[in-house]
């Protein structure tokens with residue numbers, strides 16, 4: 102009944118594509134279709150501008166040619182002024198078309214990259230929690246930024262330059278073939294050779310780019326860990342340890358980057374070697390033909406000029422290829438990230454979860470679950486009965502599976518066996534949106550974003566009015582301290598809410614949960630990180646929040662769950678006892694020993 106297999110694949114940590122998996126043609130086609138393709142007009146205009154620019158560049162030598170013919174040789178005075186004016190005109194036209202061509206091409210690549218990044222994040226944030234947990238934030242950010250830069254560079258050079266160079270190459274080669282088709286064909290052999298060498302080189306460069314991306318990811322991980330752990334680093338005097346970690350990462354990354362530099366630098370010389378060999382062969386064959394009377398000097402001179410001209414685009418193309426090649430590898434990684442789909446989705450025909458006022462009974466029927474198919478089960482046949490509007494506590498030793506129960510109720514993971522019901526509706530058969538809308542959660546670490554306090558509270562119910570936000574803050578005992586802040590509700594809380602105390606952050610999180618108005622409330626050790634005074638304030642706020650809601654609370658401090666309507670005691674993933682505080686104490690089981698242990702600790 103439950104889909105098991107697809108879920109296991111969501112934990113794939115880094116969807117990094119090996120260079121061997123890169124399908125160059127498919128990546129280019131997709132890039133053109135999905136991103137560049139929406140801007141064909143702009144691309145066409147840009148290419149026209151670039152073609153015009155190179156035509157104008159070609160005009161300048163022509164002017165010198167005329168100057169020689171008409172003035173130096175024929176001494177025609179009336180050509181003097183027009184020639185100079187033409188030079189000014191050509192340079193000006195060239196400047197204008199160059200400006201527009203470059204500007205259009207660069208904006209095209211920037212727009213493409215921004216669109217791909219937006220798609221990438223849009224997909225990522227919709228993935229399963231398990232998949233998100235497995236993506237290291239440093240890896241993600243570096244792929245997001247570094248791959249995007251590689252892709253942009255490839256587009257910027259690729260779109261215009263490759264097109265222009267290819268056009269020139271075709272023109273010169275046609276000329277080469279027309280002037281002497283036999284020698285021309287001989288000369289053409291060099292092109293597949295260069296292409297083959299560039300593809301080999303490109304493979305190594307893509308591998309280096311992939312490694313470089315991973316190393317950039319490791320580097321950003323170390324950097325962000327250092328910034329997140331700055332208080333510990335300072336307090337423990339770990340500055341030099343931290344600097345050494347960053348240095349190590351930089352060294353590793355530098356080695357890869359230098360390898361890529363050497364590979365790139367090899368592109369032009371490798372091409373030159375092939376071209377040199379080709380010229381040697383052509384000289385030999387042409388000389389042979391001349392000695393045997395087939396080839397005239399004039400024909401040979403024309404042929405050789407075209408051949409030498411044709412070399413330049415080949416050389417330029419081979420120098421561009423490394424950039425394009427790394428860009429393709431980057432685009433492939435970006436597309437892989439865009440293609441990743443969440444495994445936990447609404448079933449076909451999933452209905453909306455309906456919870457009437459003052460309802461919200463939660464039932465776990467024989468629920469079994471394992472985080473990893475090969476590890477032992479985390480939950481074994483767990484059955485819980487949580488009546489609407491009551492407060493039920495989950496207690497048990499660390500690792501017993503308490504937080505896992507929340508994960509399953511929110512469908513962050515799907516149960517492997519058994520069912521979970523809310524008011525008689527199997528949560529596997531309702532939409533994720535309606536399920537999560539029925540639940541509010543307050544955790545030990547209040548999660549705030551660096552926005553205003555009002556915005557942080559409003560996250561509970563987007564679009565809430567200022568009056569609703571204030572009412573929620575009042576119920577959460579947060580209004581008074583908010584009003585004492587410099588900008589009241591408009592005060593920004595700093596990264597992660599760092600400008601507020603732990604208890605203040607917690608009360609903002611409670612106000613957010615109040616505003617959500619969800620019938621089911623999950624509290625995961627909401628007060629255990631606080632001192633006694635703030636714990637009391639937060640506890641009062643929580644009591645107001647719990648009123649009329651079905652509450653499931655996980656608490657390490659057993660004193661906070663003494664008044665629960667029912668207590669489930671978990672151990673190693675199974676429910677081992679249940680009852681009220683009084684009945685469990687009377688039974689003298691695990692709960693009683695946990696409780697007396699806690700009392701001893703409080704006394705000592």
Ligand SMILES: Nc1ncnc2c1ncn2[C@@H]1O[C@H](COP(=O)(O)OP(=O)(O)OP(=O)(O)O)[C@@H](O)[C@H]1O
Pocket residue numbers: 234472473479497498499500501502503504505506
């Ligand atoms: N995301 C995860 N992936 C793999 N294993 C996990 C994951 N989360 C928890 N576990 C494992 O599942 C078991 C139960 O974890 P859970 O977080 O539910 O315990 P808990 O009862 O909430 O513990 P605590 O009181 O310490 O918070 C533990 O053995 C833990 O190592």
Ligand SMILES: [Mg+2]
Pocket residue numbers: 503504505
């Ligand atoms: Mg826990």
